[in-house]
Amino acid sequence: MNRTTGRRAGFLALPILCLLSVLSGTAAGETQAIYGALTPASETLRACTLPEMTPGKVLLETDCRYTEPVVISSDNILLDCRGGTITGMHRRGITIRPGLKNITIRDCRLDDTGGILIEGQTPSDDAAARDEARANSSQGVVLDHLTITKSYMTGVFVDHYVVGATIRNSIVADGHHVGIYLEHGSQKNVVSGNLIRNNGLFTNKGIRRIGPTRREGLSVDGSAYNLIENNIFDSNAFGGIFHYKNCWEFHTTNPESRPRLQGSDGNVIRGNVFRNMDIGIWVASRQARDLVMWDCGDKSPYDSPVSLAPMMGDRPWGQSDTFLGYHFNPELIAGFVDKNALSPRWPFPMELHLYEDFAEDNTYQDNCFENLVTGIRIEDDGNTVRDNLFVGDFEYLYLGSPFRAKMLNRPIEGTVIEGNKNASPSSRSFLQNSFLADDEHKDTVIVQPDAGSSVPAPDTCKTGQT
Template identity: 85%
Template sequence: MNKTMSGNAGRLVLPVLSLLGALSVPAVAETPKTYGALTPAPESMRDCALPDMAPGKVLLETDCRYTNPIVISTGNVILDCRGGTITGMHRRGITIRPGLENVTIRDCRLEDTGGILIEGQTPTDDAAARDEARANSSQGVVLDHLTITQSYMTGVFVDHYVVGATIRNSIVADGHHVGIYLEHGSQKNVVSGNLIRNNGLFTNKGIRRIGPTRREGLSVDGSAYNLIENNIFDSNAFGGIFHYKNCWEFHTTNPESRPRLQGSDGNVIRGNVFRNMDIGIWVASRQARDLVMWDCGDKSPYDNPVSLAPMMGERPWGKSDNFLGYHFNPELIAGFVDKNALAPRWPFPMRLNLFEDFAEDNTYEGNCFENLVTGIRIEDDGNTVRDNLFLGDFEYLYLGSPFRAKMLNRPIERTVIEGNENVSPSGRSFLQNSFLADGEHKETVINQPDVGSAERKPNTCKTGQS
């Protein structure tokens, strides 16, 4: 099938590609055989004091337990933990100050800490200051072969306006919040060859998150032109990768809150595995969410609060629409749902506070999806879904956004869908297992085979692990 769709009508358009470019890659991830710390864990540990973090190579001891936070405030440092453990603190385990060059953290274990912060700079709200903040960002920061578990905050937080950080060959698992977070204004970071698993189910107080309060493995919040490749996203509480632009949340109550002036745009996501979650990738994940509780500072194009009518008429439902929390179910309120809730706590929300979300011109290529409810959900313009592999019967692709399309008269534009393959136990094609909402997308370029390839495909996503 090779055609252009526009909800009901369309015209041929050229795909908008990410600024990073798109490379031909296999539809299964080739990831490292060794994730996390390289040095085997010791049979017993002793308490040790930290050495000075001076320029040069700083060595920790394998059998040591370090219970004080590490702060790196000078460049040209290689911190080699040699399998040593940083643990037991409700603060960041490691902080890398802004404006440094050539900082490498390797072969470390962080357990029960606030994770790692690559600190950024907070510019004034003008273009020149933002460019200066990026120019003065730390250069050459590398996190390599780390095992980060049970973080009470984000496992790795790449702060605002950080450019060019690399997170690779690491395990980020069992954290209360997001596994890895790329903050607003940051650009050109690399997340490669990591195992990101089982994050986002509890708050730092041990309270179970429910519905859309659950978190994802990787947040791309107003962060652009990043390369995310050859990672495994497994069993995170809500999903794998969520793209969004924070609505300048809590702007009246949090003095550190800043407007987000960059979309989650131009990212390349390739060669990854997504499995055992609700959603693999959600593009513009807050486009149709009720943000009434978020104290948003952005100006909304909607006349809030708005009616639920666009969702509650005769419009068919995609499977991932249930995650918005608007279906007729007594457990739902403002996007919060818990399948295991004992009893409803709030009335059903009939009116919503909506804000536009931005995640354009991203490329999703050569990834593998299995055991999900929805593979990729797209709610913004110019995104490309190419040469991916979907194993099993689920909603492979969702394309549409009901409120934006119907209330703002702006369907999702210029999506490119081509060369994707699937293995369906029921014999369904890629498009038969996808939901393209009528009237909610236009100028959509589709080049998909009507039937599956005769070439034998794997029955599970290849991970590269031995």
């Protein structure tokens, strides 16, 4: 079918040489990728003092446990941990100061720390200052073959206005918060060949997150033109990759809060595997979520608060709506349910504080999705979903945004959906297993096979690096 449509129907227990065989489904004869620290871990660790971080090659010892934070503040440093362990601190394990050149961190283990910070610059809120901050960003920062586990903060935080950092061949797992975070204003970073697994289930204080408070493997928060390829996103609490521009949150209580002036735009996401989560990729993930608790500084285009009543009528619901901002699960708001609401009953509040979200012109290509509730959920314009593979029966694609379409008269525009394949046990086509909401998208280009054309089912997504 080829059509254009305006409708949408124990400590360091992780193996040091962590092969993809730790995940189910590595095909026979397939190259197994090595993620994380390369040097085998020592069975016992002794307490050691960090060497001085001076230009040149700085070596750590394999059998050492370092409990001081590493701070890189000079150019031209290669820190080779040789499998050594940085651990046991409620602050960043490694910080790379802004404006540096040629920094490489490799073969390290970080366990029970605040993760790694690639520090950025904080410009004034004008275009020239923002461009200058990017021009003065650190250059040639590479994080390679790291094992980052049990971070109480983000595993790797790429700070605002950082340009061109590379995170590759690493494990980011079992963290309380987001695995990897690309902060607002940053651009042209590379996240390649990583295993990002089981992050986002607890707060920094160890309290279990529920419902929409859970976090994702990779946040792209007002960060643009990044390349995210050949990673595995597995069993993160809420999903794999979330694109959004936050609403200038906590602007009255956090003096470091700044307005987000760039959307999560122009990113390329290709060759990744998404499995064992609610959502693989969510595009404009805050387009229709209640942000009343976020103290947003952005001006809302809605006459907030927005009543839920108009959304409780005849609109069909996609699978992901059951745990997101429309078709509520009572678990999401501490079990308080409006007993007078229509079935299925809606929890308090019966109103939402909505803000527009921005994630345009991204490309999702040659990825594989399995064992999810929703593969890709799209709530902004100009995005392309091409040549992906969906294994199993679930909601492959969700296209729509009910509040924006209905209340702002702005359906999602210009989505391209082409050449996607699926392996459906029930022989359903890609479109039959997708939810394209009526009257919530327009100028959508669909070039997909007809029903009955699903491909022969593989056992699972391939998991080797390419």
